[in-house]
Amino acid sequence: xxxxxxxxxxxxxxxxxxxxxxxxxxxxxxxxxxxxxxxxxxxxxxxxxxxxxxxxxxxxxxxxxxxxxxxxxxxxxxxxxxxxxxxxxxxxxxxxxxxxxxxxxxxxxxxxxxxxxxxxxxxxxxxxxxxxxxxxxxxxxxxxxxxxxxxxxxxxxxxxxxxxxxxxxxxxxxxxxxxxxxxxxxxxxxxxxxxxxxxxxxxxxxxxxxxxxxxxxxxxxxxxxxxxxxxxxxxxxxxxxxxxxxxxxxxxxxxxxxxxxxxxxxxxxxxxxxxxxxxxxxxxxxxxxxxxxxxxxxxxxxxxxxxxxxxxxxxxxxxxxxxxxxxxxxxxxxxxxx
Numbered sequence: 154x155x156x157x158x159x160x161x162x163x164x165x166x167x168x169x170x171x172x173x174x175x176x177x178x179x180x181x182x183x184x185x186x187x188x189x190x191x192x193x194x195x196x197x198x199x200x201x202x203x204x205x206x207x208x209x210x211x212x213x214x215x216x217x218x219x220x221x222x223x224x225x226x227x228x229x230x231x232x233x234x235x236x237x238x239x240x241x242x243x244x245x246x247x248x249x250x251x252x253x254x255x256x257x258x259x260x261x262x263x264x265x266x267x268x269x270x271x272x273x274x275x276x277x278x279x280x281x282x283x284x285x286x287x288x289x290x291x292x293x294x295x296x297x298x299x300x301x302x303x304x305x306x307x308x309x310x311x312x313x314x315x316x317x318x319x320x321x322x323x324x325x326x327x328x329x330x331x332x333x334x335x336x337x338x339x340x341x342x343x344x345x346x347x348x349x350x351x352x353x354x355x356x357x358x359x360x361x362x363x364x365x366x367x368x369x370x371x372x373x374x375x376x377x378x379x380x381x382x383x384x385x386x387x388x389x390x391x392x393x394x395x396x397x398x399x400x401x402x403x404x405x406x407x408x409x410x411x412x413x414x415x416x417x418x419x420x421x422x423x424x425x426x427x428x429x430x431x432x433x434x435x436x437x438x439x440x441x442x443x444x445x446x447x448x449x450x451x452x453x454x455x456x457x458x459x460x461x462x463x464x465x466x467x468x469x470x471x472x473x474x475x476x477x478x479x480x481x482x483x484x485x486x487x488x489x490x491x
Contacts, residue, residue: 155179155227156401159212159261160234161205162189164345165276165334167197168394169232171343174201181206181225184235189346196343212257217390222264226249230272230401233261235304239352240280243303245414248372253297254306258313265322273326274313274397278455279386279417280304281330288423289459292330300451311415318413327414328398332386332419334393336478337485344485354429355387355479359486362439365449369441370392371426382426386419387455390471390482393418399469419458421453421473429475436480
């Protein structure tokens with residue numbers, strides 16, 4: 154079976170391509186390389202022994218999307234990662250985010266809706282919950298007003314898919330709401346490679362640990378948590394990638410009674426910023442230079458998943474510990490700076 158992975162050279166996309174190929178799927182990648190490198194193809198090939206098919210173009214170009222599907226009528230499923238994802242940048246450039254994250258989704262769904270039976274997995278986010286009223290967060294938690302244009306594109310994206318599924322019974326879709334992906338492939342052949350200043354905590358930690366950045370800022374230690382720092386659910390990217398494979402198999406095997414479902418993908422455990430720092434220091438043996446600074450606007454206090462629906466329905470569960478994920482992130486950082 155042939156699976157299209159958009160944004161397949163990115164952090165989560167590339168790890169998912171590896172797991173798909175490990176399970177015997179043929180993969181074709183579309184990526185415009187705006188936030189990724191074609192060199193990732195070499196890493197994927199080194200791990201799996203097979204080079205995925207790759208086409209470089211921007212999904213915002215509707216003509217090229219039409220051309221792609223006219224040439225690839227044998228696509229059995231689509232996993233859609235391609236999107237802009239920096240919260241801060243989305244506040245500064247909202248129209249860029251609405252265009253890039255929503256028009257591309259519409260163009261893909263337009264093509265799939267014409268195919269007859271089709272299968273679609275959407276890269277969503279726990280940002281749709283905002284500051285949830287209760288922990289852990291279940292899929293039934295209310296979707297709160299978005300804190301950023303990025304978060305809003307995930308909410309609107311889910312609504313677009315839900316509405317499309319209502320009128321197109323042949324379209325079967327799953328939205329996976331990620332919590333906080335981190336880590337790298339254990340081979341250290343692919344991993345997270347942010348361009349410029351990292352937007353996520355873990356690459357900032359590893360870049361500080363290796364000396365690329367002078368100091369890590371911890372935004373606030375006066376939150377109502379045990380150590381005063383914010384709490385998140387950090388999931389190893391390989392566990393997250395495997396969740397996509399089991400979700401895809403569920404769609405392909407038509408096991409779901411509804412043609413649209415939503416699942417949280419996390420570990421079910423919350424870790425504070427200081428706990429993540431301590432994890433890094435444990436696995437690396439490096440004392441991290443960090444400083445407590447003022448709170449950052451828009452940060453929620455706590456967010457971690459109730460994963461029981463994914464555990465029960467998909468038969469999937471995160472297997473790696475925080476230390477496992479941090480160790481892989483550190484190995485990757487050391488490799489790319491060597």
